[in-house]
């Protein structure tokens with residue numbers, strides 16, 4: 035089979051091109067290391083894991099603690115109350131956020147319980163007596179690192195808001211429970227004078243306000259495309275496949291490069307006078323480079339499983355269907371190689387191929403969610419991202435890693451990748467055949 | 474004179490006009506090559522030598538005319554032609570990062586040399602061009618002359634019936650050049666037909682049985698070198714005849 039001889043030659047040529055190989059293998063590894071580590075924190079924040087915040091409680095009463103407890107129960111925030119063994123004050127908290135050691139500090143002011151209790155009483159009494167009162171309010175201060183992004187910031191504010199509302203409600207409830215009998219007694223005495231029963235308060239039904247904490251309505255988050263973003267990936271699950279695909283598509287440059295070099299150096303002309311088919315020439319190149327892509331893939335998975343965790347990221351979870359994973363890897367590699375051979379046929383010079391190749395990969399990568407995950411993109415960009423083969427690959431990988439995808443569930447993306455490959459290859463073959471016929 | 478049976482290659486009013494070109498690069502070339510001879514295709518730069526050879530090697534479609542090689546039409550029967558010809562291209566067409574042996578092995582496979590013969594054919598080719606010693610060095614480390622010789626070695630691996638050589642001795646040292654010329658004569662003695670372009674007339678006179686001189690894509694003279702010189706009168710050798718025919722102005726490449 036001449037195909038095998040062609041594959042062997044391509045591998046031999048590649049093995050002599052150490053620099054290209056180094057770039058192909060090392061670039062995606064470095065990128066994935068850097069980006070997974072950079073984004074680890076971000077993904078933890080948006081991915082539902084708790085965010086740490088400094089918590090300074092200057093309140094002497096019980097409400098400060100109650101607030102703290104409700105935040106902890108809610109689970110959105112992990113509170114840090116002491117730094118290196120020392121209880122923190124508000125100045126230290128401010129400084130720590132300013133220095134970027136923490137992104138948030140929450141400060142409960144002195145006299146918080148007293149103020150809130152007083153205000154609750156004023157408010158409830160005012161309500162019972164139908165008087166207009168403006169109760170004093172107390173402030174909880176939240177200090178943000180200015181570098182914290184908007185979404186993240188509002189997530190924290192929401193969690194706090196929830197805690198505050200809960201606290202207010204339970205306070206007002208408790209005061210209501212206490213004031214209602216007193217106010218009834220007062221009203222009745224005012225109207226009936228001495229006829230009024232003195233033990234009226236005891237005869238009233240007991241009112242408990244425990245229900246203020248019991249939520250009747252819970253928000254059940256469900257997205258329009260239910261399966262799609264139900265679970266968000268960890269930074270490793272996002273970045274490893276993303277940069278693997280990015281690296282795999284960079285095969286375009288050496289692959290197009292070998293074809294262009296053969297055109298320029300005349301070896302292709304020589305081959306064209308020989309009894310060898312166009313298919314085995316082109317497929318020889320594709321197969322050899324496909325192998326390189328798969329080695330890249332294997333190395334990157336190793337990085338995700340064994341190297342990144344050394345830096346404190348979660349271990350890359352591969353989902354439960356290794357066969358589907360392999361299928362997606364092969365399909366993505368084919369798409370990359372198909373594109374490479376097309377660029378090699380269409381470009382007029384190596385420089386052209388290198389520039390066009392890398393620019394188109396960066397664009398397709400950005401669209402496909404390599405740099406910024408698709409689910410945080412604006413909606414219309416999400417729609418455009420459907421056009422990117424890197425996006426198809428990434429979507430399929432994430433499906434397998436995060437959403438327990440199977441061969442059947444990644445079939446649409448696999449089919450898209452294959453179609454892309456076949457179209458590229460077909461166009462390349464047509465152009466190649468025309469060359470060979472000598473037009 | 475030769476009988477028609479001895480004609481291994483013939484063209485009939487071959488024309489090639491490149492896309493976008495105003496005048497044809499090959500303009501009605503008719504020639505015939507006898508089996509087992511060395512045929513010289515002579516002409517100044519830009520005369521249309523490479524274009525003619527490319528058509529004969531199935532690399533280019535002629536715009537008009539026809540060419541038959543071993544009974545096969547080069548356009549309609551391109552596939553049949555490909556296994557039977559060898560081409561030594563004008564430029565070195567080798568993989569610089571591979572060794573001479575690796576290059577030869579790969580091309581032997583592409584030329585469909587039977588696997589059992591490959592080893593001996595490679596050694597034979599290497600011996601012929603005297604590169605056995607350096608066979609395991611990368612071609613990129615070779616001198617110009619060595620590259621030219623290796624370029625030739627590839628084209629004879631499959632013992633082609635017709636070997637096309639496009640300026641195989643251009644720009645190399647005298648030793649390599651003499652070696653190549655010597656070997657071409659040897660190949661002819663083994664029964665191979667050689668079609669050979671050059672603008673070195675001395676060389677052509679030395680080894681060619683028949684020549685055509687083309688200029689501007691047209692044949693301006695053809696025949697045996699000695700006969701051509703004799704007929705022209707006033708010329709002592711092919712070189713002088715050539716200058717008389719093609720004029721003395723410079724032919725700088727513009728492509």
Ligand SMILES: Nc1ncnc2c1ncn2[C@@H]1O[C@H](COP(=O)(O)OP(=O)(O)O)[C@@H](O)[C@H]1O
Pocket residue numbers: 491492494498516517518519520521522523524525727728
């Ligand atoms: N690929 C091409 N496209 C357009 N014109 C060409 C091409 N190749 C050669 N030519 C032109 O055709 C003419 C003949 O070229 P060529 O056959 O290479 O000449 P030679 O080999 O005798 O030096 C020249 O004028 C050259 O400029």
Ligand SMILES: [Mg+2]
Pocket residue numbers: 522523524563639
């Ligand atoms: Mg030429």
